[in-house]
Amino acid sequence: MDIGLPYKTLLVIAGPTAIGKTAFAIELAKRYDTEIVSADSRQFYREMAIGTAKPTIAEQSEAKHHFINSHSIFDTFTAGDYEKEALALLDHLFTKHNLVIMVGGSGLFIKAVCEGFDEFPEIEPAIRNKLNQDFETNGLASLQERLKEADPSYFELVDISNPQRVIRALEVIESTGIPYSSFRKANAKERPFNIIKLGLNLPREQLYQRINQRVDNMMTDGLLEEVKQLLPYQHLNPLNTVGYTELFDFMAGKQTLAEAVSLIKQNTRRFAKRQLTWFRKDEQIVWLNAEQPMIDFENWLSNKEIKIV
Numbered sequence: 001m002d003i004g005l006p007y008k009t010l011l012v013i014a015g016p017t018a019i020g021k022t023a024f025a026i027e028l029a030k031r032y033d034t035e036i037v038s039a040d041s042r043q044f045y046r047e048m049a050i051g052t053a054k055p056t057i058a059e060q061s062e063a064k065h066h067f068i069n070s071h072s073i074f075d076t077f078t079a080g081d082y083e084k085e086a087l088a089l090l091d092h093l094f095t096k097h098n099l100v101i102m103v104g105g106s107g108l109f110i111k112a113v114c115e116g117f118d119e120f121p122e123i124e125p126a127i128r129n130k131l132n133q134d135f136e137t138n139g140l141a142s143l144q145e146r147l148k149e150a151d152p153s154y155f156e157l158v159d160i161s162n163p164q165r166v167i168r169a170l171e172v173i174e175s176t177g178i179p180y181s182s183f184r185k186a187n188a189k190e191r192p193f194n195i196i197k198l199g200l201n202l203p204r205e206q207l208y209q210r211i212n213q214r215v216d217n218m219m220t221d222g223l224l225e226e227v228k229q230l231l232p233y234q235h236l237n238p239l240n241t242v243g244y245t246e247l248f249d250f251m252a253g254k255q256t257l258a259e260a261v262s263l264i265k266q267n268t269r270r271f272a273k274r275q276l277t278w279f280r281k282d283e284q285i286v287w288l289n290a291e292q293p294m295i296d297f298e299n300w301l302s303n304k305e306i307k308i309v
Helices: 021-032 057-062 079-093 107-114 125-138 140-150 163-176 204-221 223-233 245-251 257-280 293-304
Strands: 009-014 036-038 099-103 194-201 285-289
Touching: 009 021, 009 107, 021 036, 021 057, 021 099, 021 293, 036 079, 079 099, 079 107, 107 257, 125 140, 125 163, 140 163, 194 293, 204 223, 204 257, 223 245, 245 257, 285 293
Parallel strands: 009 099, 009 194, 036 099, 194 285
Antiparallel strands: none
16 A cells, blocks of 8 residues: 555654664654654753763754754653643644654553553542652652562553652542553554554664663763753753753762763663563564664565655
8 A cells, every 4th residue: 555645654663772763763754755753751841961872963854853942851741641742632643744754762651642542540639649748758669669569561552750640640649549551451542543563672782781881971972960950940840851860870979980881871771671571562563673764664564565755
């Protein structure tokens, strides 16, 4: 089949951090003369540049990107908000293009656009307030343990370094007595466009080497200086993330700089593993070798007798 009018198609490029999604997305965008929608929940924030591995100015000049620097760390911006804004944007982009590319490693945000969200129960403010107070008093580790015990299935998928995600799951569990994962099994909502999902992967050792090298490059590019400027705002949720929390701890005297950098690498590798766990559960994803994604993609198109026009 030809993917063209009336076939509006969203081409999703997913995969773990540092796998090469940005380069592949730009290559595709240039080939098909289209635009890119970011689905990376950290690249939305203007104040976070180096530690989020945003596309460079040069890369953004090669293809138009959306949801890069679109929000501030002072904004509240949820996956539900992203679903609404991204669908509105896609409605507009599909008036100009038959194919639009979405790229990112945030599985929850990709799911929001491709499938929508299940209906969750209303949460009593007292429960939410208590969990937030527990986080402030006892830290994230105690909440992580509670989630692991109450809902091990979701614990294996969620980014446990993100307090907002952990607290959200616990408040649903404590409000209903039912695992959070039980509310995430509804049928996907229909979208007025086709969806093709591509996943990039590499052997684990190669991926980990890329991650370690990326962290070294970030430090060379000035990540520590960026984090120092954000120190007054470290309590904000967007900054409770890998690459920032470790350096905040260094500045608080909790560890040496070398230890902080080592932890960034370790935590990023763990994050990549969780990303892969999430995406591997999606049977619609076509997996490509990140060393040669365009070749693999073209072979897949040929075998499926699909032509993008």
